[in-house]
Amino acid sequence: MPENLSENICQEAAFERIYNKYSDDVHNFLYYKYGAQFNPRDKAQEAFIKLWDNCKKVTFAKAKSFLFTVANNMMLNDIKHQKVVLKHKKTKPKHYTNETPEFVLEQDQYLEKYNKVLASLKEEQRVAFLMNKVEGKKQSEIAEFLGVTQKVVEYRIYSAFNVLKKELENFKLK
Structure with missing residues (x-):
């Protein structure tokens, strides 16, 4: 062909x-x-x-x-x-969130306010509160570490909690 x-x-x-x-x-x-x-x-x-x-x-x-x-x-x-x-x-997204921008802004503002109130606490209140709630230490451990009685630690944590509750709306601890 x-x-x-x-x-x-x-x-x-x-x-x-x-x-x-x-x-x-x-x-x-x-x-x-x-x-x-x-x-x-x-x-x-x-x-x-x-x-x-x-x-x-x-x-x-x-x-x-x-x-x-x-x-x-x-x-x-x-x-x-x-x-x-x-x-x-x-490649993964660098910062991905399902929250709305308003929620993220409110969260940032709340965290800023929380840090200000936390900074305004007396040092002994702040130390006892953070050791208990952030580090997860028991009150007896904190009392031993700070060289005070357990009742003093309880009072410091309680008073710090009351200040935070009064200054921040909707403040709750788990």
Whole structure:
């Protein structure tokens, strides 16, 4: 079957001949070069679609070269895209929250107010309160550490709690 170099590949019969002749070759080329994970059959079909779209620009003699080049480039573009996708999957958002901006602002304001009230406490109240509530120490441990009785520690924690409750609305401890 001699190929007519001047034959227009936009004609259905000529395009069909090219398809029948090269479709398996393009698929096998992509399959052996890149493997099955990038759908070589789909890329081969897309290459033929591009050939059909550009049939007026591509001569019959250049059809094979056009198909293999386009299919290879599509596969390379797909691989490049997959690398970008993987790169973005690896990066995690730096600060992600489900809270509304208003809630975050209120939280920051409350924390600032809490720190101010905490700083305004007498030192012995603040130390006893923080050792108990933040560090989780028992009152007897705090009393031993500070060199005072357990009743004094209880009073300091209780009075610190009362000041915090009075200065901060909705202040509760668990």
